[in-house]
Amino acid sequence: MKNFVTQSWLVENSSNDNLVLLDARAELNDAAAGFTQYKEGHIKGAHFVSMENTMTGEVGRHGGRHPLPDMKIFIAEMRNLGISDSSTIIIYDNGDLAMAGRLWWLLKYAGKDNVFLLEGGMKHWLENRLETTTDIPEPKQSTSLSLTLDKTMIAEIADVKTAAASKDTAIVDSRAYERYAGQVEPLDKLPGHIPNALNYPWMDLVDEGNIIDNEEISEKFKPLKNYEEIIVHCGSGITGTVNVLFMEEAGLKPKLYPGGYSDWVSYDENEVIKD
Known part of the structure; x- marks a missing residue:
């Protein structure tokens, strides 16, 4: 499947210098739940991306309950996580793909091609007894992530x-x-x-x-x-x-x-x- 990577692929490629791993876990009825889960344990090297603070813009009269963020601000935050135009981005959530899907869509909309979802998410990662950590990595800021909105999406x-x-x-x-x-x-x-x-x-x-x-x-x-x-x-x-x-x-x-x-x-x- 073209938009997914398997868990074994991630294990084999985790040391790739161009790879950026993003944790998109969230609960729509609890704004703090995703980061709490991340702090309790995440895949090594993963950076947390907040649904409420990063993937959602300011709520107004129109635009829905989770309007799109200001894409210039969004792309700046992605640069702060070390994402560049040459990066391969892997996103995961708890496995149902809803939160990871939102982040995947935003990055594709921003013009990024090499964006994939981790099949099975954190649920299968834990079931497979693969390595997790509570260490929060320090991102290396990027200066080379462009923004080219794909308005056909x-x-x-x-x-x-x-x-x-x-x-x-x-x-x-x-x-x-x-x-x-x-x-x-x-x-x-x-x-x-x-x-x-x-x-x-x-x-x-x-x-x-x-x-x-x-x-x-x-x-x-x-x-x-x-x-x-x-x-x-x-x-x-x-x-x-x-x-x-x-x-x-x-x-x-x-x-x-x-x-x-x-x-x-x-x-x-x-x-x-x-x-």
């Missing part, structure tokens, strides 16, 4: 509104079916989904750190190949990146609507559908 709310009235664009809602159908809504002010959205729950792709195989991925996303364009969203631009990741594995080129459903319902005039 992103969909704005105007694009989503157009897509909602189009048969040529698939809007993919990555949330659990219960939220998509409007049966429950624990986070946002209105239950339901964007008109014409299709439901592809992100959690169907990963189970306890195990990812589905290439054949299953291709079969799952096969219906989407009938569309000219695909726009993916979730609640706030985090878990939707898992769908983006696996769609790319299937040869698709989806865009992400970063504000997601939480941005959509922040506009009173936007229609919401309940099944």
Whole structure:
């Protein structure tokens, strides 16, 4: 799989001078949980990247619950972690890929090519009894990481509104079916989904750190190949990146609507559908 490295690969290549390892663990209901987990033990050489402080911008009236960060600030923080244009970046979380997927997407959006996720994440690393440490490494600041935004990766709310009235664009809602159908809504002010959205729950792709195989991925996303364009969203631009990741594995080129459903319902005039 083109966007992943195995745990054995990381063990064999951990001493590579160009390799930068990033710990993206986080809990959406506990802002301090990720760093607490990191301090309790992480893969040797890994630098912690905060979901709330680094991967998320300032929350406003619109833009969703986890708006994109200022990308100039984001790339400066990546330079501070020693990332350069020649770096190979490996990202891990607890294994479900949601947090690591967000960081992977941000780095790809910033124009970085050599970005990969660690298959199985910290969960499998611990199960395999591989080396961990509580030592926090001192990064060597880089001065050679460029910022070239790939705007083909992103969909704005105007694009989503157009897509909602189009048969040529698939809007993919990555949330659990219960939220998509409007049966429950624990986070946002209105239950339901964007008109014409299709439901592809992100959690169907990963189970306890195990990812589905290439054949299953291709079969799952096969219906989407009938569309000219695909726009993916979730609640706030985090878990939707898992769908983006696996769609790319299937040869698709989806865009992400970063504000997601939480941005959509922040506009009173936007229609919401309940099944």
